[in-house]
Amino acid sequence: MAKQLLMGNEAIALGAIRAGVDVVSGYPGTPSTEVLETIAKHRPEHTYIEWSINEKAGMEVAAGAAYAGARALVTMKQVGLNVASDPLMSLAYIGVKGALVVLVADDPGPISSQTEQDTRHFAQFAHLPVFDPTSPEEAYELIGAAFRYSEQYHTPVIFRPTTQICHACASIEVVDEINGHAIEGFVKDMKWVIFPKLSYQNHLRILQQERVLAEDFAAFPYNRLGGSRSAVRGIISNGVSTAYVNEVLAMTGDSVRTLSIATPHPFPVKLALAFLEGLTDVLAVEELDPVLEEELLKLCGRYHLPVNIHGKLTDEMNLAGANHFENVRAAIDTFCGRSATDALPAAPAGLPPLPVRPPVLCAGCPHRGSFYSVKAAMQRAKLPAVFTGDIGCYTLGNAKPLDMVDTCLCMGADITMAQGLQRAESGRKHIAFIGDSTFFHTGIPGIINAVYNGTDITVMILDNSTTAMTGHQPHPGTGHTMMGGVTERVHIDKVLAGCNVKCIKHANPLRLEESIAAVTEAVAYPGVSVVIFEAPCIALFKAEPPLxxxxxxxxxxxxxxxxxxxxxxxxxxxxxxxxxxxxxxxxxxxxxxxxxxxxxxxxx
Amino acid sequence: MKMDCLLAGVGGQGTVLASRLIAQTAMSKGFTAHTSETIGMAQRGGSVISQVRLGHAACAPAIPLGAADLIIGFEPAEALRNLAYLKADGALLVSRNPIRPVTSSLGQGYALDEILAYLAQAAPRCVFIDGEALCREAGSGKVLNVVVLGAAAAEGLLSFSKDELLTTMLAHVPAKFVELNKQAFAVGFDHRKYEAEDGGAK
Incomplete structure (x- = not known):
C-alpha cells in the first residue's frame, strides 16, 4: 500500500483498526478527538463506535466490552482522565479479559487545555503500563503493541500521545490487514466483583506485574539506546522531545549516549542501567513533569551511581510548556559546555507593533447574542451579577467587549460553582453558562443539586446543537450517533422538567429583545431558573446573505x-x-x- | 530536496489545506513530508501557523528559528509575527490585505503600512499579492489558500511545477469545488498580470 500523509491521531486510529479493535468509545477533547473520528470514517463492520456522554461513561463502556473479551479503546484528553479516574483506578485492580487501551492525549503548552497534567504520573499512580510515541510514524506501530500488551497481561494500558504527535502529519505506509479475533463473551466469575479482600490480593498482584513488565520493557524495541558507547554524557528523552534531541545532535555532532523511552512506566530499569554505565552526567529532556528524571535519580540512589542528573529539578530545562527546537538546543548547548545563545539566530529588530489576535467567537456565533442579552438584561435591571462559565467555544465570551465569563474551572463546574457563590454572597445574582454538550457531560448533576438544595441561581444553556469547539461532534441532544444512525433526541427541557426545574424559558439568542425578556423573567424567579438559548452553530448551515x-x-x-x-x-x-x-x-x-x-x- | 515552509495566517483562512497540499505534492514526487498545524481553540479567528518539512528522513514537527526557506503569509501581521523563522536567504510570499482583529477595532489599531514596509525589506525576496482582489477575480472570498499556492508556483517558490501542484490539488478538494479551485489556482498563478498596474510585486 502506498504511503499516506497521516496526522498522528489518524495514524493511531488506523493502527487500532489494524490491531482489530472491536469497541471504541470516548468524549471529544483537543488534542485527542480525531482518533475516534478517523476510526468511524474507516470503520470495519465488526467495530462499534460511540461518542459517550462523558469520559467516565466511555471508560466503563470500553471496560464492559473488554470484560467480554473484546478489544476496546477509549479516547479522551488529559483532563478527561480526571473524570474517568474512578473506573480506571478500580480497573487497574480488576484487569480485563480482551484488551483495553485507554488513549489519553496530553497537551504541553497548553494549547487548548486547563492544565498541563502529565498522564505518565497517572499511570504510575494507577500502576498501569503507559506507551508514549515519539512520532506519528511510531504511533502507528506502538498502538498495536499497546493492544498486544493489554491482551497478554490482562490489564488496561494507557496510550499517551502529546499535541505535537497528535497533530503532526507524516508519510506513513498503512497495512490493510486486520488482526482479527473471536470475542468469547463474558464468563461469570467472582474476579469481576471488586471486594476489599480481592482488592488486597489484586494490589499485590499488580505490583508484582509491574516488576515483570519493567523486565519485559527493558527489551522493548521502541525503548532505544543509541549514540556513543564511549561518551561520558547522556541524554534521556521521550515523545516529541526525542525528535528535537535528534535534530539538535545531528546539527551539533555532540558525542553523547542517548536513551529514548517509549514505556515510561513501568520504567525499564535494566536498560536504563546499561545507559547510565560509565556516564558522569545525564540531561533529561521531556515535556510536563520530570518523570524520566526522577526515575534516573531513584536508580542513582538505589545503585549508588556517581551520575549527575540534569533537567527540570536542576532548573536546566523549562518547567512548563512545550518543547521546541530552540529550548532543547539551548539546554544541550549548556549541557555540553557551550554558550547557549551563540547558535540561535538573532531576532528581527525594530518590528512595528503587531495586533494581538486572541481566538474569538466567530462572526454570526449565536453565543454572542446569548451573552449580550444577559449582559443587557442585567444592566437594565441594575442587578449586580457574577457569571460562571464553562468549557467550550463559549469560554471565549470572556473576551472584551462581552466580558461575560467571570470563572471557568472544569467541565460542568459553572452550575455548581454558581451555587457555592450564592451561598457565600446572596446579595448578587449568580448566573451560570453551559453549552449543550457540556450539559449532558456533567451539567445535569449540578442542576439536580441546585433543585434539591433550593439554591437561587439562573442557568443559561447555550444550545447550538453540536459539540462545537472540538469540531462538531454529535451528542444526545442532536439525535445522531457515530454509527451513522438516527436516534431519539434527548430534549434538554424535558430533562430539566424531570429534575423539577419549574422556570424554563426558551429564546432565540439572535433576537435580542426576545432574549432580554426571557432572561429578565428567569432571573427574577426565586429558585432554579433556566433559559435555553437555541440557535445552531454557524458551521451547521450556510451563511445568510451578508449585511x-x-x-x-x-x-x-x-x-x-x-x-x-x-x-x-x-x-x-x-x-x-x-x-x-x-x-x-x-x-x-x-x-x-x-x-x-x-x-x-x-x-x- | 530539503525544504522547510511555514504558512502563517488567521484561523479560518485555510492554511491547513494549503500545507497538506504542499506535503502531498512532495510525496507524489517521492519525498518524505512532515507537517504540523494549529488545531484547537486558536482556530477561532486566532493566529495560526502550519509548518511543512520536506525531504527530512525523520524530523521534529516544528521548524527551528531561522530555518524556513519560505514563509507564506496569508495576512501581513501574521507573516511578520513569524518572521524570526525565516532563513537569512529565505523568501516571503504575503497577501497584503489585513484581517483586523476585534482588539484592533476596539482601539489598539493596526500599523498596516509599517508592517508592509518592514516585510518588504525583511528578505532578499518578498512577493506581495493582493489576495482580496485575486479571490474576487476567482469568484470566492474563501479560496485564498489555493490562490497563494498558484502564486507560489508562478514565482518558483516551491520546488514543484504548476502541473504537479494542480494535480495534487484537484485530487484532494471536494468534487463540487474543483472548478472554483482550478480558477483560484489559475488566478494566483497569473497574479502579476492582475496586479500589473499597482506594481505590488517586488
Missing part, C-alpha cells in the same frame, strides 16, 4: 463594535463601520443594535 453598512447613514458611534465585538466589523479610515462580507453570517445582531438603522441588507 452591509450604509456609509451615508453610519454616524460612526461604534456601538456595533464596542457592544458585541464581532470580528466581521471594523472601522474604515473615515471612522465608519464596515462589514467583511466574507466573514459576515447575516446573523443580524449588529443591525438590532445600530441606533440609526444603518446596517441592513438581509434579504429574507
Amino acid at each position: 452591509r453598512v450604509a456609509a451615508e447613514k453610519c454616524i460612526g458611534c461604534r456601538r456595533c463594535i464596542n457592544e458585541i465585538g464581532c470580528p466581521a466589523i471594523s472601522l474604515t479610515t473615515e471612522g465608519k463601520a464596515v462589514i467583511d462580507e466574507n466573514l459576515c453570517y447575516g446573523c443580524d445582531l449588529c443591525s438590532q443594535l445600530c441606533p440609526v438603522q444603518a446596517i441592513g441588507g438581509v434579504q429574507k
Whole structure:
C-alpha cells in the first residue's frame, strides 16, 4: 500500500483498526478527538463506535466490552482522565479479559487545555503500563503493541500521545490487514466483583506485574539506546522531545549516549542501567513533569551511581510548556559546555507593533447574542451579577467587549460553582453558562443539586446543537450517533422538567429583545431558573446573505463594535463601520443594535 | 530536496489545506513530508501557523528559528509575527490585505503600512499579492489558500511545477469545488498580470 500523509491521531486510529479493535468509545477533547473520528470514517463492520456522554461513561463502556473479551479503546484528553479516574483506578485492580487501551492525549503548552497534567504520573499512580510515541510514524506501530500488551497481561494500558504527535502529519505506509479475533463473551466469575479482600490480593498482584513488565520493557524495541558507547554524557528523552534531541545532535555532532523511552512506566530499569554505565552526567529532556528524571535519580540512589542528573529539578530545562527546537538546543548547548545563545539566530529588530489576535467567537456565533442579552438584561435591571462559565467555544465570551465569563474551572463546574457563590454572597445574582454538550457531560448533576438544595441561581444553556469547539461532534441532544444512525433526541427541557426545574424559558439568542425578556423573567424567579438559548452553530448551515453598512447613514458611534465585538466589523479610515462580507453570517445582531438603522441588507 | 515552509495566517483562512497540499505534492514526487498545524481553540479567528518539512528522513514537527526557506503569509501581521523563522536567504510570499482583529477595532489599531514596509525589506525576496482582489477575480472570498499556492508556483517558490501542484490539488478538494479551485489556482498563478498596474510585486 502506498504511503499516506497521516496526522498522528489518524495514524493511531488506523493502527487500532489494524490491531482489530472491536469497541471504541470516548468524549471529544483537543488534542485527542480525531482518533475516534478517523476510526468511524474507516470503520470495519465488526467495530462499534460511540461518542459517550462523558469520559467516565466511555471508560466503563470500553471496560464492559473488554470484560467480554473484546478489544476496546477509549479516547479522551488529559483532563478527561480526571473524570474517568474512578473506573480506571478500580480497573487497574480488576484487569480485563480482551484488551483495553485507554488513549489519553496530553497537551504541553497548553494549547487548548486547563492544565498541563502529565498522564505518565497517572499511570504510575494507577500502576498501569503507559506507551508514549515519539512520532506519528511510531504511533502507528506502538498502538498495536499497546493492544498486544493489554491482551497478554490482562490489564488496561494507557496510550499517551502529546499535541505535537497528535497533530503532526507524516508519510506513513498503512497495512490493510486486520488482526482479527473471536470475542468469547463474558464468563461469570467472582474476579469481576471488586471486594476489599480481592482488592488486597489484586494490589499485590499488580505490583508484582509491574516488576515483570519493567523486565519485559527493558527489551522493548521502541525503548532505544543509541549514540556513543564511549561518551561520558547522556541524554534521556521521550515523545516529541526525542525528535528535537535528534535534530539538535545531528546539527551539533555532540558525542553523547542517548536513551529514548517509549514505556515510561513501568520504567525499564535494566536498560536504563546499561545507559547510565560509565556516564558522569545525564540531561533529561521531556515535556510536563520530570518523570524520566526522577526515575534516573531513584536508580542513582538505589545503585549508588556517581551520575549527575540534569533537567527540570536542576532548573536546566523549562518547567512548563512545550518543547521546541530552540529550548532543547539551548539546554544541550549548556549541557555540553557551550554558550547557549551563540547558535540561535538573532531576532528581527525594530518590528512595528503587531495586533494581538486572541481566538474569538466567530462572526454570526449565536453565543454572542446569548451573552449580550444577559449582559443587557442585567444592566437594565441594575442587578449586580457574577457569571460562571464553562468549557467550550463559549469560554471565549470572556473576551472584551462581552466580558461575560467571570470563572471557568472544569467541565460542568459553572452550575455548581454558581451555587457555592450564592451561598457565600446572596446579595448578587449568580448566573451560570453551559453549552449543550457540556450539559449532558456533567451539567445535569449540578442542576439536580441546585433543585434539591433550593439554591437561587439562573442557568443559561447555550444550545447550538453540536459539540462545537472540538469540531462538531454529535451528542444526545442532536439525535445522531457515530454509527451513522438516527436516534431519539434527548430534549434538554424535558430533562430539566424531570429534575423539577419549574422556570424554563426558551429564546432565540439572535433576537435580542426576545432574549432580554426571557432572561429578565428567569432571573427574577426565586429558585432554579433556566433559559435555553437555541440557535445552531454557524458551521451547521450556510451563511445568510451578508449585511452591509450604509456609509451615508453610519454616524460612526461604534456601538456595533464596542457592544458585541464581532470580528466581521471594523472601522474604515473615515471612522465608519464596515462589514467583511466574507466573514459576515447575516446573523443580524449588529443591525438590532445600530441606533440609526444603518446596517441592513438581509434579504429574507 | 530539503525544504522547510511555514504558512502563517488567521484561523479560518485555510492554511491547513494549503500545507497538506504542499506535503502531498512532495510525496507524489517521492519525498518524505512532515507537517504540523494549529488545531484547537486558536482556530477561532486566532493566529495560526502550519509548518511543512520536506525531504527530512525523520524530523521534529516544528521548524527551528531561522530555518524556513519560505514563509507564506496569508495576512501581513501574521507573516511578520513569524518572521524570526525565516532563513537569512529565505523568501516571503504575503497577501497584503489585513484581517483586523476585534482588539484592533476596539482601539489598539493596526500599523498596516509599517508592517508592509518592514516585510518588504525583511528578505532578499518578498512577493506581495493582493489576495482580496485575486479571490474576487476567482469568484470566492474563501479560496485564498489555493490562490497563494498558484502564486507560489508562478514565482518558483516551491520546488514543484504548476502541473504537479494542480494535480495534487484537484485530487484532494471536494468534487463540487474543483472548478472554483482550478480558477483560484489559475488566478494566483497569473497574479502579476492582475496586479500589473499597482506594481505590488517586488
